[in-house]
Amino acid sequence: MNSQLKRGTLELCVLSILARRDCYGYELVNAISESMHITEGTIYPLLKRLKDDGNITSYLVESTEGPPRKYYKITNNGLLKTKELEGQWIQFYRSINKILGITEKGE
Amino acid sequence: MNSQLKRGTLELCVLSILARRDCYGYELVNAISESMHITEGTIYPLLKRLKDDGNITSYLVESTEGPPRKYYKITNNGLLKTKELEGQWIQFYRSINKILGITEKGE
DNA sequence: CATTGTACCTTGTAATGCAAGGTACTTTGT
DNA sequence: ACAAAGTACCTTGCATTACAAGGTACAATG
Numbered sequence: 001m002n003s004q005l006k007r008g009t010l011e012l013c014v015l016s017i018l019a020r021r022d023c024y025g026y027e028l029v030n031a032i033s034e035s036m037h038i039t040e041g042t043i044y045p046l047l048k049r050l051k052d053d054g055n056i057t058s059y060l061v062e063s064t065e066g067p068p069r070k071y072y073k074i075t076n077n078g079l080l081k082t083k084e085l086e087g088q089w090i091q092f093y094r095s096i097n098k099i100l101g102i103t104e105k106g107e
Numbered sequence: 108m109n110s111q112l113k114r115g116t117l118e119l120c121v122l123s124i125l126a127r128r129d130c131y132g133y134e135l136v137n138a139i140s141e142s143m144h145i146t147e148g149t150i151y152p153l154l155k156r157l158k159d160d161g162n163i164t165s166y167l168v169e170s171t172e173g174p175p176r177k178y179y180k181i182t183n184n185g186l187l188k189t190k191e192l193e194g195q196w197i198q199f200y201r202s203i204n205k206i207l208g209i210t211e212k213g214e
Numbered sequence: 215c216a217t218t219g220t221a222c223c224t225t226g227t228a229a230t231g232c233a234a235g236g237t238a239c240t241t242t243g244t
Numbered sequence: 245a246c247a248a249a250g251t252a253c254c255t256t257g258c259a260t261t262a263c264a265a266g267g268t269a270c271a272a273t274g
Contacts, residue, residue, distance in 0.1 A: 008111030
């Protein structure tokens with residue numbers, strides 16, 4: 001899939017998933033890669049950016065299946081950010097569909 | 108609007124508009140900027156890339172309202188490219204909406 | 215004891231939106 | 245005659261970010 005399309009939306013996807021439940025990085029890679037191609041080289045730097053900006057926090061949990069997992073939890077700021085980005089996304093994809101002449105009446 | 112979101116879609120927007128009618132660059136800027144913020148610094152390099160790749164051709168038309176206009180016309184390759192990108196776009200935005208839990212039943 | 219799966223991370227490259235700056239023509243106002 | 249505003253073209257340089265590639269480390273399996 002066109003990698004340029006993903007810019008700006010992966011951040012929203014990660015935040016949106018973390019808004020529903022805590023996840024560790026590797027889990028996010030697997031969850032999102034069901035819908036589109038992504039790799040760890042994309043997710044880990046993104047998680048670092050989100051943490052540096054105060055949108056998520058992390059905590060370690062030991063695992064019996066391998067190395068310890070670093071779980072991420074969304075913050076209040078992160079929730080606000082999620083709502084903001086979601087609004088931008090909806091407005092954006094509707095604009096594109098309008099230009100393309102695509103109408104969404106049902107599935 | 109989030110500039111990262113636009114990556115990869117502006118190309119499709121321009122191609123899609125040119126698939127319907129010939130346009131000159133400044134006209135495209137005005138047409139697209141009705142739906143989202145873009146500037147000439149984005150469109151002109153994009154048109155050059157599309158032309159270099161053989162997706163569009165151009166021809167000059169004199170104007171009584173200012174300098175001559177450079178009209179762009181889509182090629183057969185460009186039409187194929189448009190269909191390909193449109194398919195990618197539809198698949199993409201539906202994937203995102205699925206991850207976000209957004210359903211499009213009607214407007 | 216080598217391989218596979220899980221799980222973390224970093225470096226370097228390529229792509230591209232856009233602010234900023236530049237050229238040139240036509241019309242309008244003073 | 246001259247300035248300003250609108251039309252129309254173009255380029256340079258910066259910031260952002262997806263991802264391939266490469267690295268570390270632990271547990272289970274053959």
